[in-house]
Amino acid sequence: MNNNSSIAEATQVALIKSTTSKDAVLEGISKLGGISKFVKEGDLVFIKINLRNPGGFPTNTNFDVISSVISLCTDAGAKEIYVGSFPDQHVKIKALADALDLQTLFKKCRAKLLLLDDEAKYSQEIINLNNKEFKVPSAILRCDKIISINQVNVDPVFACTLNLLNSYSIVSNEAQQIKKDLRVGRDYLHLDQYKKDLISNILAVFMIKKPDLVINDLFYVLEGAGPFNYKDSNLKKTSFMVIGNDAVAVDSITLRLLNIDISKQDLLMEARDKKIGIVDLSEIKLIGEDIDKNKLDIKFCASKLEDVTVKNTDIKKGRLCSGCFNQAYHLLNLMKSKMTKDLKYIERQSLLIGEKPHEPEFLENILIFGDCAINSTKDRTFRKIVIEKGKNLIEKAKNKIKKEKKKKSKSKTKIISNKQILELPGCPPDILKCVSSIIKYYGKDEVPGLNLYYNLISTYVDFKKIEAKKK
Amino acid sequence: MFDNNFKSNWKKILNYNNKINLVESPEEIREQVRIPLTPIHIEGYLLYYLFELLYPKFVNDQQNILDIILSDYDIENKVLGIYLYKTKKAGIHESIEELPKDLVIIKEKDITDMNQLFNMVQSHISDKKSVKISSIRIFTRRGIDLINTYCDNLEKYSIYEFLYRFLDLIQKLINENLIYLFPEPNVYRFLKDFFKILNNLKLSKLFRIIESFISSFATVLVFYSRKLNIITEINKRDSKLNESKISINLRTTKDLDLEVKQYLSNNSLLLVQKKLNSESVVNLSQDHLISFFLDLFDLEIPIKKENFKLILQKFIYGIRSFEIHWNLLPRPRIYNTLIRFLVRLLGININFKKLSHWAIPDMFFSLIDTYFGLNSNILLIIVNKNRIFTKTSLLLEIENSSLIKIIPIDNPEIIVKKKVDSLDSIRNSFLEKFGINPIIVKVDKNLIQMIISVLIFKIYKLKPLSLLKVLKMIKKEEYFQIHPILPPYQLIRKMGTISLLKLCLSILIDKHEF
Ligand code: SF4
Numbered sequence: 001m002n003n004n005s006s007i008a009e010a011t012q013v014a015l016i017k018s019t020t021s022k023d024a025v026l027e028g029i030s031k032l033g034g035i036s037k038f039v040k041e042g043d044l045v046f047i048k049i050n051l052r053n054p055g056g057f058p059t060n061t062n063f064d065v066i067s068s069v070i071s072l073c074t075d076a077g078a079k080e081i082y083v084g085s086f087p088d089q090h091v092k093i094k095a096l097a098d099a100l101d102l103q104t105l106f107k108k109c110r111a112k113l114l115l116l117d118d119e120a121k122y123s124q125e126i127i128n129l130n131n132k133e134f135k136v137p138s139a140i141l142r143c144d145k146i147i148s149i150n151q152v153n154v155d156p157v158f159a160c161t162l163n164l165l166n167s168y169s170i171v172s173n174e175a176q177q178i179k180k181d182l183r184v185g186r187d188y189l190h191l192d193q194y195k196k197d198l199i200s201n202i203l204a205v206f207m208i209k210k211p212d213l214v215i216n217d218l219f220y221v222l223e224g225a226g227p228f229n230y231k232d233s234n235l236k237k238t239s240f241m242v243i244g245n246d247a248v249a250v251d252s253i254t255l256r257l258l259n260i261d262i263s264k265q266d267l268l269m270e271a272r273d274k275k276i277g278i279v280d281l282s283e284i285k286l287i288g289e290d291i292d293k294n295k296l297d298i299k300f301c302a303s304k305l306e307d308v309t310v311k312n313t314d315i316k317k318g319r320l321c322s323g324c325f326n327q328a329y330h331l332l333n334l335m336k337s338k339m340t341k342d343l344k345y346i347e348r349q350s351l352l353i354g355e356k357p358h359e360p361e362f363l364e365n366i367l368i369f370g371d372c373a374i375n376s377t378k379d380r381t382f383r384k385i386v387i388e389k390g391k392n393l394i395e396k397a398k399n400k401i402k403k404e405k406k407k408k409s410k411s412k413t414k415i416i417s418n419k420q421i422l423e424l425p426g427c428p429p430d431i432l433k434c435v436s437s438i439i440k441y442y443g444k445d446e447v448p449g450l451n452l453y454y455n456l457i458s459t460y461v462d463f464k465k466i467e468a469k470k471k
Numbered sequence: 472m473f474d475n476n477f478k479s480n481w482k483k484i485l486n487y488n489n490k491i492n493l494v495e496s497p498e499e500i501r502e503q504v505r506i507p508l509t510p511i512h513i514e515g516y517l518l519y520y521l522f523e524l525l526y527p528k529f530v531n532d533q534q535n536i537l538d539i540i541l542s543d544y545d546i547e548n549k550v551l552g553i554y555l556y557k558t559k560k561a562g563i564h565e566s567i568e569e570l571p572k573d574l575v576i577i578k579e580k581d582i583t584d585m586n587q588l589f590n591m592v593q594s595h596i597s598d599k600k601s602v603k604i605s606s607i608r609i610f611t612r613r614g615i616d617l618i619n620t621y622c623d624n625l626e627k628y629s630i631y632e633f634l635y636r637f638l639d640l641i642q643k644l645i646n647e648n649l650i651y652l653f654p655e656p657n658v659y660r661f662l663k664d665f666f667k668i669l670n671n672l673k674l675s676k677l678f679r680i681i682e683s684f685i686s687s688f689a690t691v692l693v694f695y696s697r698k699l700n701i702i703t704e705i706n707k708r709d710s711k712l713n714e715s716k717i718s719i720n721l722r723t724t725k726d727l728d729l730e731v732k733q734y735l736s737n738n739s740l741l742l743v744q745k746k747l748n749s750e751s752v753v754n755l756s757q758d759h760l761i762s763f764f765l766d767l768f769d770l771e772i773p774i775k776k777e778n779f780k781l782i783l784q785k786f787i788y789g790i791r792s793f794e795i796h797w798n799l800l801p802r803p804r805i806y807n808t809l810i811r812f813l814v815r816l817l818g819i820n821i822n823f824k825k826l827s828h829w830a831i832p833d834m835f836f837s838l839i840d841t842y843f844g845l846n847s848n849i850l851l852i853i854v855n856k857n858r859i860f861t862k863t864s865l866l867l868e869i870e871n872s873s874l875i876k877i878i879p880i881d882n883p884e885i886i887v888k889k890k891v892d893s894l895d896s897i898r899n900s901f902l903e904k905f906g907i908n909p910i911i912v913k914v915d916k917n918l919i920q921m922i923i924s925v926l927i928f929k930i931y932k933l934k935p936l937s938l939l940k941v942l943k944m945i946k947k948e949e950y951f952q953i954h955p956i957l958p959p960y961q962l963i964r965k966m967g968t969i970s971l972l973k974l975c976l977s978i979l980i981d982k983h984e985f
Contacts, residue, residue, distance in 0.1 A: 022906070054958055056844020063908050101895070101955035105908065108899055220846060231837065235845040235871040337837050341830040345982060448977035449834060455974065456842075459961040 011278045013244035013253045015288040021219035021241065022068045028215070028243035029072060031287050038213040038245070039145050041077030046143035047111070048211065050151050050166055051085040054099035054460055055229060058222050061151050063105070065217050069147060070109045082139060084114035085166075089173045090432055093117050095460040114139055117172060129204035130197075134171045136208055148211035148247060152254060153222035156301040156329040157195065157322050158267055159260050161227045162251040163214050165267075167206045176201070178323060180371075180427045188321065189355060189372070194428075195322035199270050206247065207276065214250045216242040218257070223299040225308075228330075231337040232308075238296050240289075248277020249284045256281065259295045301329065305353065308332040311343040313351060314361060320354030323428035324370045328353045330431055331369070334453075342447040352377060364420040367438070371427040382418060389414040432457065433466055472540055472552060472612075474619040476626075480505045487515040488522075488565040498699075498725060508618070508640075510626045510633050513721045519563065520699050526562025528761055529768070530656045533605030534558045537596060541577060543613045548576045551612060557602060574599060582609075585653045607653050614649030630717040631682075635675035642666055642674045657768040664772035672879040676863060680853070682715065684919045688928040691749040693724075693740070696757040700724040704747060740800040751931055754798040763789065773873040780832035787828035794824075801931045814935050818973060821935055825981040834978055836872060842957045843910060846870050850880070850901065850909040855916045856949070866909060894954035910957070915950040942968050942975075 014031045018024035029035055039045055047069060049061040066083065073081050083106050087096050093115045097103050106113045116122055116137045124135035140146070150166040158165060168176060178197045182188055218240045225232035240257065244250040248271045255262055262268055262279060272279040281291075302308045305325065306315050310332050320328075328351070335343065350360035355372040360382055368374050377383065389412040422441040424434045435454055444451045457463075473481070484504050491497040502515040540552040553570040575595045581588045589607055596604050610618075621640045628636065644650045645659070646666050652659050666674075687708050694701040704720040724730070727746055729739075740752045763785060770778050789796065793806065804810060805821055814821060843849070849867040852859070868876035894911045902908055921944060925937045944950045946963055953960040963971065 055841055057846045058844070064906070067906075067908075099956060099958055099961065101898075104895060104899075105902075108902060222845070229840040229845055231833070233840070233845070237870075337841075338834075340833040340837075341827060341978070344830070445977065445982060448974075448982075449830075452834070452838075452974060452978055455966070456838075456958045456962055459958045459965060 011244070011246045011249045011283060012285045012287060013242060013246075013249050015253060015257065015286060015291060015294070016241045016243065017239050017289050017294070018241070019239070020064075021062055021217060022064050024219055024239070024241035025065050025068050025215060025217075025243070026072070028241050028288070029069075029213070032243060032245070035072040035076045038147070039073050039076040039078050042079045043073075043076075043144040044142060045073050045078045045081045045145045045147060046114075046140050047073075047081065047083045048140075048146060048148045048166060048170060049083060049085050050149075050161070050169075051093070051096060051102075052088045052228075053091050054096050058151050058153055058220055058235065059228055060100075061149050062217055062219070065149055065215065065219075067109050069149060069215070070106075070111045073147070074110055078145075081111040082114050082143065083111050084116050084140075086116055086169045086172045086176075089430060090461045090466060091173075092460070092462075099460055116140075127208060129208075130200055132175075132201070134175050134205060134208070136171055136205075140170055140209060143209075145213070146209055146211040147213040147215070149215045149217065152216050152218045153227035154224070154298065154301045155227050157326050159255070159265065159300055160221075160258060160298075162254065162267065163211075163216055163247045164202055164206055164251055164271065167211065167247065168202045170209065171205055189319045192321050195266065198322070199267050202267065203271055203274060203276055211247055212245060214244055214247045216250050216254045218242065218254065218296075221258075221296075221298060225301060225333050228333075229337075230333040232333070234299070236296075236298060240294070240296070244284075246277045248272070248279060252277075252279045252281070253284065253286065253291065256291055257294065257296055258298050305329060305332060308336065310336045311340075312346055312348050313343065314348070316350055316352045316358040316360055318352075318354035318357035318373065318376065320370070320372065324353055324372065327426075327428040327431060328369055331429075331434055334431065334435070335450075338453040339447060339449045342442070342449045345446050346442065363418055365442075366418070366421045367424060368421060369424045369434075370429055371425055374423050374425055383421065384415050385418045386413050386415055388412065430466075432461060432463070436463060436467065472615050474622050477507070477618070477622045481507060484515070484518065485565055485567060488519055488563050491516070491519055492559065492565065498723075505626070508622070508625075508637065510628050510630070511719060511721065514723065514726060517699075517701065517721060517723055520701075522562045522564070523560060524757070525761075528765060529658050530562065530652070531606040531654065532561045534561055535602055535604045536564070537592065537604045537607045539575075539577070539592070539607060539609045540615060541582075541609055541611050543611050546579045548573070549579065549582075550575060550577050555596070555600065555602065555604070561605075570596075570600070582651070585651060585655070589653045607651075609651040609653075611649045613647075614644055617643060617649060630719055631715060634717070635678050638674040638678055642669075657765075661768040661770065661772060668772060668874065669877055670879070672863075672865070672877055676879070680863070684916065684923055685928065686920055686924055687715075689750045690928070691743055691747050691752045693743055693752060693754045694757045694760070695754060701757070702727065702743065702747075704749065737798070737800060737802070740798060744800055752800045754800075756796055759789065759796050773870075773875045776836055776872040779873075780836060783832040783835075784828050787826050787831055791824055791826040791828055799931060803931045803933055805930075805933045805935070810935075819935060819969075820976055820980050820982070821938070822980055825983075827979060827981050831979060838959060840872055842959055843869070845872050848907050848909040850897075850911045852897075852911065852913045853916055853919070854913055866907075894952060898954060911952075911954040913952040913954075915944075918944050918950040939968055939972060942971055946971075 012032055014028040016024045016028040016031070018027055047066065049066055051060050053059060070081055070083070084093070087093055097113055097115070103113050114122060114137070116139070123138045125138050125141055127134050127136055148163055148166050150161065150163040153161050155161045178194055178201070180188065181193070181197065183193070186193065188194070218238050221236050221238055222229070222233050223236050224234045242250050242254045242257065244253070248268065252262060252268055255265060255268065268279050271277050278284055305317060305328055308329065313335065332351070346365060348362055349365035349367060350362060351367045351369055352360060352373045353369045356376045357373055359380065360366050363382055363385055366382060368377060422437060424437055426433070435450060439447055439450055439454055484507070487500070487502055487504060490500060494500060497519070498516045500516065503512050504515045504518055505512050506518060535558055536556045538554040538556070539550060541549040542551050550572050552572055553574055555568045555570055556564045557566055557568070558564060575592050577588065581591070592607055593604055596602055617640065621636060625633070641662070645663050685707060689706040692703040692705065694703065700723060702722045702724060704718070706718045708716040710716050729742055729746060740754055744752045766785060767782055770782065793799070805823065811822060847869045849869065851865045851867060853864070864880045866878040866880050867874060868878065894913060898909065898911055922941055925933055925941060946968065966974065
């Protein structure tokens with residue numbers, strides 16, 4: 001028996017369709033042999049959930065599913081059950097937990113929410129991966145069993161939010177960031193080195209502590225625009241749940257269910273090549289529904305930025321990598337969702353993204369997004385404007401009254417730098433910094449919608465800290 | 472089969488309608504009739520006009536109607552009676568002809584396919600009576616019994632009593648399939664689906680709750696049109712007893728000897744106000760109201776987010792078009808240019824004529840979607856000074872931003888016995904008992920009353936200070952609370968009242984005056 005077939009024997013994935021998400025998860029685990037197969041008496045269990053920001057469903061993992069899994073673990077005799085995750089950039093777990101009252105909620109279910117970013121309380125172990133230091137909370141490393149519950153929504157870079165991505169947030173968002181690392185003779189943008197490095201880091205972090213039980217919750221899937229609730233988002237009820245013991249296999253079944261060509265999914269292909277998990281259907285024992293008869297028709301995120309149509313906004317794109325694509329995608333969707341009124345006031349703006357973007361059609365309100373766009377447009381003509389020099393309006397009026405014939409004098413012009421440009425630096429830029437810069441550029445009165453959004457985020461994000469960092 | 476009281480009134484209406492076709496100026500025939508199924512008496516001509524106006528728009532715009540009464544038990548032939556109304560004008564019932572009940576045979580299974588049933592009945596009537604009917608109304612015997620019981624002593628009911636009994640009747644008739652209409656009017660389908668959302672919640676209960684939020688008022692609504700102006704006097708006086716005193720009076724301008732020539736003009740409204748000695752007069756266009764309700768009833772239930780946004784836009788546009796499509800006397804102070812100018816100097820821009828109808832629904836849904844989620848359960852608890860005000864709390868089930876169910880929660884174990892100031896414990900009990908983790912919204916009755924009074928019934932007294940007062944109340948936990956403390960609620964609590972008002976107004980009102 002070769003190595004692969006021994007994995008295959010152990011690789012089981014349950015594809016369950018049910019009337020409620022609770023029933024689906026219970027049925028799935030029971031079909032895989034019951035919770036006792038995964039959690040033993042006295043185990044310390046860590047449940048890794050999506051905990052991105054204090055947004056409503058389906059931004060974070062469905063609480064019904066989490067509470068069902070917690071109660072199964074309790075029944076199995078788990079000694080302690082911890083729940084947690086690192087949230088999105090700049091969001092503190094305590095602020096998020098307070099806004100959603102998660103601590104009391106989990107306490108009620110006899111589990112404990114870990115405030116993983118509180119380093120004073122939770123020590124971190126430094127692990128070196130891909131020439132980078134990752135701080136991983138010891139509380140997670142100490143656990144006997146890891147259960148990963150992941151809400152599946154559409155995603156601009158990976159088609160949908162896979163379980164492997166969920167595992168990535170056992171390290172802080174800061175650690176998740178990809179630093180531009182230019183290699184000699186390699187075109188960073190052409191090869192989309194950003195995505196390659198990201199994938200490499202995701203898989204490396206995944207290998208630190210592989211989950212024992214993996215749940216992809218597709219009972220409801222956010223389609224159209226995601227993974228957050230945007231204007232173009234739609235919640236589709238599929239009634240499906242994919243559960244198994246191998247995250248790669250579970251993701252591979254999930255993608256197939258969503259009718260996605262696996263061979264084009266770099267993350268899974270890389271996982272297969274590195275023998276991190278099983279991707280091929282022939283090597284997975286599928287339990288439950290027939291995958292071929294149940295393919296789902298989901299509307300994925302726009303694959304081109306120009307397809308995110310934002311009122312009065314002209315997108316000029318150059319060469320870009322997945323980093324800027326992802327961030328620009330979110331910025332555009334944010335504009336579309338939160339700036340309904342603002343975009344009418346602004347009348348027109350251009351967004352320049354990527355290396356050597358096309359020239360903007362107008363000279364006002366030019367937002368230059370990302371270091372590549374900023375650096376490659378330094379000497380562009382739109383950066384300068386020509387004005388007539390020293391024309392005195394009073395003098396002009398006097399001349400008109402006197403009906404003096406226009407003297408054929410040479411009109412003097414002056415070239416000054418275009419002040420109606422907003423640079424949004426970063427590789428890729430940070431969305432919240434962009435939000436605060438855009439408000440400053442236009443002024444609060446001009447962007448009431450974005451200003452409201454900014455005020456709402458301020459209730460759980462410390463903007464002063466962000467500003468200080470920027471300086 | 473209908474009770475005598477109902478029948479005699481209905482005959483009176485038919486006679487009146489019949490007479491009206493024979494005279495040149497029908498409004499001269501003065502005869503009081505009762506609006507069917509209500510205790511309200513009005514001039515026959517006004518009822519004629521209402522039928523002529525509303526029936527074709529909301530029920531059926533073709534001639535000739537057939538009423539069929541069906542037995543609840545018979546299987547082979549369920550028909551108990553057939554009545555034909557030959558109508559010259561759609562909706563104007565002027566004669567009734569009882570047809571032999573064996574003219575058509577309807578079996579139990581026929582009712583499952585109304586389209587086929589209609590075609591069959593239509594061809595039978597066409598063959599035998601040479602009349603082409605355009606719609607059928609089917610009443611079951613049980614439905615008729617229910618209507619008869621309802622009609623018993625109807626004229627003795629107070630308006631309050633009539634309203635909640637009427638709502639119960641309609642809900643029961645539709646919910647229990649005691650009447651059928653074919654072709655199915657949108658309003659019928661709308662109500663049928665809406666009652667499904669209401670689950671076991673009685674419409675009358677909802678009415679009682681909403682009615683209790685409205686403090687005393689006396690207003691006159693003038694529904695204007697080129698053909699006939701309808702004047703509706705509505706008074707509500709709170710009483711210490713369970714029910715409040717409501718009176719409704721429907722008349723035409725002619726009944727009051729008023730010549731209202733210029734719609735919307737303040738002088739015309741002043742005349743009405745003086746004549747009826749009312750607190751306020753509101754002038755609304757019949758056409759615009761009808762068009763709004765037609766759009767509303769056209770919506771599929773559960774109402775999809777995008778459709779809901781559109782109808783909200785229309786509604787807000789209606790509010791903003793003050794002195795264009797509607798008018799109000801006394802003229803609200805908030806529209807006074809000088810007051811607005813002075814307030815604007817303080818950085819507060821209040822101009823209801825510039826409500827951002829095009830942006831508000833979008834912004835509202837974006838906020839709800841982001842922080843409440845596309846799926847959510849919202850538990851609405853109404854309190855009165857931190858004590859449960861209504862025995863029933865409402866659980867609103869939202870799926871993909873659409874309200875799909877309203878579940879009445881009458882469980883005293885969970886809500887009444889718990890201290891209402893501890894929303895946390897209510898949520899925990901909810902979780903234990905139903906496995907649902909709701910977002911709890913607690914609102915004090917006084918706050919709702921204040922909002923309704925300030926923004927609707929006493930809007931003519933509205934001052935910027937009243938808005939500040941409302942916001943101040945919202946900021947106080949005893950009047951308004953959301954659990955968990957979601958970011959929008961955190962913002963409300965954190966921000967100063969004036970800054971909050973400015974922030975809200977920047978969203979609600981257009982920046983540019985022109
Ligand atoms: S600036 Fe943007 S496009 Fe350029 S390398 Fe960085 S992330 Fe990629």
